[in-house]
Every structure is written in C-alpha cells, then in structure tokens.
Amino acid sequence: MNLTLKVWRQQNTDTKGKFVTYKADHVSPDMSFLEMLDVVNEDLVKSGDEPIGFDHDCREGICGSCALYINGRAHGPKQGIATCQLHMRSFYDGETIVIEPFRAASFPVIKDLSTNRSALDRIQQAGGYVSINTGGVPDANTIPVPKVISDEAFNSATCIQCGACVAACKNASAMLFVSAKVSQLALLPQGQPERYRRVQAMVAQMDAEGFGNCTNTGACEAECPKEISLTNIARMNREYFTAKLFKEEEIH
C-alpha cells in the first residue's frame, strides 16, 4: 500500500504546530498503525530528520498510552479498539490519512502527537481509590456481590484511561472517564465507605482541570476502545446529585 500521511508536527508545548505531509510507501496491510509509523520514523531518522513523536507502550490495547486522532476519529475508523490494535488493512491504497493528537485544553501537546494526559491521573488521585487495606484473599462468598452487579462494575473497570472519550467529544468532556471510575467503586461493597465523598471530589477535580460539559451526544461511547457505555454517565449523575442533595456527610 502507498499512503499519504498528513501529520501534526509540534516542537513542544509552547510552540505552534503545523501539518507536514509524508509519503508512506510499501506499507503492508498486516502492519499495525503504530508499526507503520515506526517504518516512517526509520526513514526519517535515516534521512536525518526528527522522527514523529507519539505515545505507545504495550501495543496490545491494555495500557491506554496510544492516542491518535485519525481521519477525524479517536483511535481511527474502527470501533472497540485502541490505535495500536488498528491495522493498515482498514485503509485503502492511495488514501490520505490525517493524524492529529487528542485535542483538549486539558491535554497539552508534549511533542507532535504525544499529549500530556495527567489531568486524568489527577482526577483519579482526587478520589478514584479505596483507602482501606483490602488484606489477604477472603474466603469465597464472605462478601456477597450479585453477578450482574459485579459484571457491571467490571465493565466500568475496563477503562484504560486513554482519553479517547475526551478526544471524541465535541465539548472535550471527560465525563465518560470519570463516570467509569466512579461506577466501578460505587457498585461494589469495598467502595461504599467513600462512595459519596468520591464522586464529589472527582467531579470537582474534573471541573478544575477545565474539561467541557457532556451534551449526551454519545460520541465517547462510540469511540471508547473498551466500549464503556453512557449508562455510566447517568450513574455518575445519580451518585453526584444523591451525594450533593441528599447524602452530604456531615455531623449534625
């Protein structure tokens, strides 16, 4: 396959970036998208140019590092996969592919396609944890959890914190991410002691980081590599309003 790439190049956070066009020739359809970029980078290095910077780590869709906005969609044209799981057979020979970093005020560009997504870490640090010692493995069924509830919690827990929800959202809202992190703990018994404090702290941090507001377009759900569903956002809203309006933890 022969492709034309239009890649966002930006020296660092403070400089202005621009698109640079590259030719990618003799690309195998079996290559992953990141392997294709590796090949392009090798050529760039050989010719003495600066290689394209992009985030990647596990390359099997579980770490959430890779984050490319390809032809107008987060993680490219397929559903339910991260950029690293996207293969060149999803494109056609001669296609022009536009590659941009995830865009949000809260995700400053570090270099080229690599973004600083630590805003999501700070939201997690604000409340996305259980602060009791979980101890050793308990005997089976000492803490009863219904199957459907545990499945739902595990579905929410599959979030890999890649930020595709923010990138896909027209408002750069992080609500799908925050709601998944709130849900996975709110549904399980271990998450109960901090349940109402958690949702308030995480939403407050999300607002402080400057993410946008959800308008329920559903773009996040459609682009999420782990297919986290919008029902999480409804649950977060329920948790938040319950906490704020009915369950404020104060000594009376």
Place this chain on the structure above:
Amino acid sequence: MSNFAQTFSSSLGKKLIMSLTGLFMCTFLVIHLIGNLQLFKDDGGQAFNSYAYFMTHFPPIKVISYLLYTSIIVHAIYALVLTINNKKARPIGYAVFNGSANSPWTSRNMGILGTILLIFLVVHMSNFWAQYHWGNLPYARYEISLQNPQDIKVTSIPFEGKELAHADYVDARSGTQVIIAKNLYKIVNESFKQWWYVTLYVISMAALSFHLIHGFRSAFQTIGWDHKKYIPLIRFLGVWVFGVLIPIGFAAMPLYFFFFK
C-alpha cells in the same frame, strides 16, 4: 461557597438546571398545543379568545407562566455559559472532524437549533403575547344562540382609547350567551396570512423537532434516570410525541390559516 451554590455551579449542576428547565418547557408545550387546537374551531375565534383570557387571568396559571419565562431565560443563559466553557475546553480544533461517525446530527447542533428557537420565541411573543397584554387589541362580541350553540353572531368592537372589561353573560331576552373578549384570534389570523411569517413558523417547528428529539431523552440521562425498564418509553416519547406530533401540531396552525382560511 455554600454547598448549594457549589452544587449548581459545578458542571453537573449546570446540566441539571438545563435538564429541569428543558423538561418544564416540554410539559408546557403539551398544554400550549392542546389549548391552541381551539384555533381550528370554526366559531370566529370565540373558544380561542375565551381560552386566552383564562390563561392570562387565572392566578395559578399566572404563577406557572412566570416560572415558564424564568425557565426560558435560565435555559438560554446556562446554554450560553456551558457552550463558552465547552469551546474553551478545546481551543485548537481538529483539522478533520468526522462527527457523523459517532453521534447523531441533532445532538451536535443543539446550540444552533436552540438559537433558532430563541429568535422564534422573541418574534412569537412580541407579536402575540406582548400584543395581547399591551397592544390595544380590538374586541369581539359573540352572541351564541342558547337553542343552537352552532349559531354564533360575531361583531368586532374596535379599540377606542380604553380597554373594555371581559364579559360572559346570558341575555335571557334574546336567548343568547354574550361573550365580549379581546380578539387575539384576529391578529393570529392576520399574521398567519403572511407567507414569511408562516415560513418562519414552519422552520422553527422543524428546529423544535430536532431540538427535542435529542433534548427530551438527554434531559433524563442528565438527571440520571436511566433504566432498561423505562428508557424505551422515554425514547419513544422523545421521538414520536415531542419530535414529531407536537411540532407537526404547531406547524399545522399557520399552514391551516394560510391555505384554508
């Protein structure tokens, strides 16, 4: 900041306000449509004018109408604030944005649709609501035969410097019920004879349809009312009642007057 103020200035709190004001306006639309169906009655506007008097003078309805004006203003202001925040959240946009791949058109254009509706509301309220309250409208006198309620004699009373009292009494000598009411029907009739006015109404009702197809179900998602048991009902109501039936009902009124009156 107090807990209450903090709640409603948070992102979720602002969305809650959008949702509640939006749903309140949806319930109003149902009442407004049912009431205005009286425009289709062939009685020289008697039912419609009596209804207009009731809606502007019955105290509980007055309270609700002030709530409604507040809702419209708050909904518009919060929409503006949220939109500005959302634009700030992505200062550098995408060169290529393929929105249709992951979200419906209506959900991405609520602001544009809402702006059309706001412009429509300004025109609509200044033409009818403000005219009714301060516009020195003419009056209509209806004499309805008690033997045959279909037999209605209409006489127009032009405005002559001071407002008349609304009256509704039975004249036993002539065997008629006499109603003297502000003739809102007359200016509705005149407005709906103008092609540009009818066009504005039809376009606005199309905007209303798209706004509510997304807005109605979105409001429930924001409140957190999301359950397999009733989501199908909410989606059905949002599309077929608020997205289709109500806008078509409203659009039918100017079209009826334009083509058949």
